Amino acid sequence: MLLKDKVALITGAALGIGAGIAELFAGQGAVVYMMDLDGDKARERANRIGPKAHAFTCDVSKAETLKPAVEDAISRYGRIDVLVNNAGIYPRRAFLEMSEAEWDQMQDINLKSLYHICQMVLPQMVKQRSGKIVNISSVTFFKGMANLVHYVATKGGMIGFSRSLAREMGPHNIHINCVTPGAIKTEGEAVHADPKIIDDIVSRQCLNRRVMPEEVAGVCLFLASHLSDGMTGQTLNVDGGLVLY
Ligand SMILES: NC(=O)c1ccc[n+]([C@@H]2O[C@H](COP(=O)([O-])OP(=O)(O)OC[C@H]3O[C@@H](n4cnc5c(N)ncnc54)[C@H](O)[C@@H]3O)[C@@H](O)[C@H]2O)c1
Numbered sequence: 001m002l003l004k005d006k007v008a009l010i011t012g013a014a015l016g017i018g019a020g021i022a023e024l025f026a027g028q029g030a031v032v033y034m035m036d037l038d039g040d041k042a043r044e045r046a047n048r049i050g051p052k053a054h055a056f057t058c059d060v061s062k063a064e065t066l067k068p069a070v071e072d073a074i075s076r077y078g079r080i081d082v083l084v085n086n087a088g089i090y091p092r093r094a095f096l097e098m099s100e101a102e103w104d105q106m107q108d109i110n111l112k113s114l115y116h117i118c119q120m121v122l123p124q125m126v127k128q129r130s131g132k133i134v135n136i137s138s139v140t141f142f143k144g145m146a147n148l149v150h151y152v153a154t155k156g157g158m159i160g161f162s163r164s165l166a167r168e169m170g171p172h173n174i175h176i177n178c179v180t181p182g183a184i185k186t187e188g189e190a191v192h193a194d195p196k197i198i199d200d201i202v203s204r205q206c207l208n209r210r211v212m213p214e215e216v217a218g219v220c221l222f223l224a225s226h227l228s229d230g231m232t233g234q235t236l237n238v239d240g241g242l243v244l245y
Contacts, residue, residue, distance in 0.1 A: 002029070002225040003029050003030035003082070003221070003224060003225060005030075007030070008025050008031065008083070011058070011060050012037075012060070013035060013045065014034065014041035015036075015187045016184070016187050017216045018086040019034075020216065021213075022045065022046075022049065022053065023045075026053055031073075032046075032049065032052065033056060034056070036087070037059055038057075042056070054073075060087045061108035062116075066117050070120045079128055082132045082224040083133045083134070084220055088110045089105075094147055095149045110151065111161070125172070131172075132175045132225075132228075133165075133174070135179070136158075136220075137156075137162075137180045139180045141159060158178060167233065174232075177235070177236070178235040179216060179220055179238055180238070180243075183210070184212065185211070202240070204242060205239065208240075210240075216238045
């Protein structure tokens with residue numbers, strides 16, 4: 001039980017990697033707040049986990065929609081131990097065909113959301129003198145990816161955000177790390193990714209197989225637990241050995 005009685009907020013937890021994280025964390029004893037744009041799906045997943053899972057509808061790009069979950073966690077349990085910023089979108093678009101609205105939407109959901117939710121959660125973590133924040137970036141930041149300029153820019157931004165915030169929050173005993181998944185088999189990937197590109201990526205991994213959401217969740221569990229107490233400001237690849245450094 002690596003997270004016994006810990007309170008964890010997870011965004012984008014109705015599907016894919018976020019759902020895998022919520023299920024693994026709950027199995028390790030955590031109370032999980034499953035925050036998602038699709039509140040019905042989040043509730044369905046939370047009901048399967050049991051009474052320690054709470055579902056909240058939110059849009060991570062809109063600060064006021066995040067408040068109910070954060071306030072519920074603090075009033076009900078008096079603490080927030082873990083925050084996983086996982087919600088994200090990745091629609092493809094050639095750069096020269098990309099509208100300013102598409103650029104802005106990507107920045108608002110994938111990157112500015114971290115500003116909103118960290119502003120809300122950090123005062124509680126500072127008060128506690130403890131906290132673990134895990135930000136789900138992407139291995140595309142290390143490789144670059146055509147037709148995803150707006151996305152990769154946000155994922156690099158998350159790493160810069162995490163490193164700088166780790167320096168600022170270290171004195172408060174708050175740990176902030178990133179995970180960079182590779183090609184993970186999720187519902188979102190099935191909609192947005194080109195199967196030929198995925199086959200090509202898998203053929204270039206050390207492990208020639210698909211990497212699954214629960215395998216990303218395992219590394220998030222490590223970063224959320226006391227096992228990673230000696231590290232902050234770091235980025236861990238979970239990509240089947242695509243990028244080696
Ligand atoms: N799947 C991959 O191959 C892969 C690779 C690298 C990084 N990632 C990152 O992992 C994260 C999860 O990806 P996934 O493949 O599991 O995605 P997914 O599309 O399968 O699931 C994403 C979840 O986030 C929710 N969501 C979307 N926009 C939201 C918003 N504005 N507010 C709240 N919730 C919102 C969706 O409703 C959904 O439940 C994303 O940040 C993504 O960029 C995924």
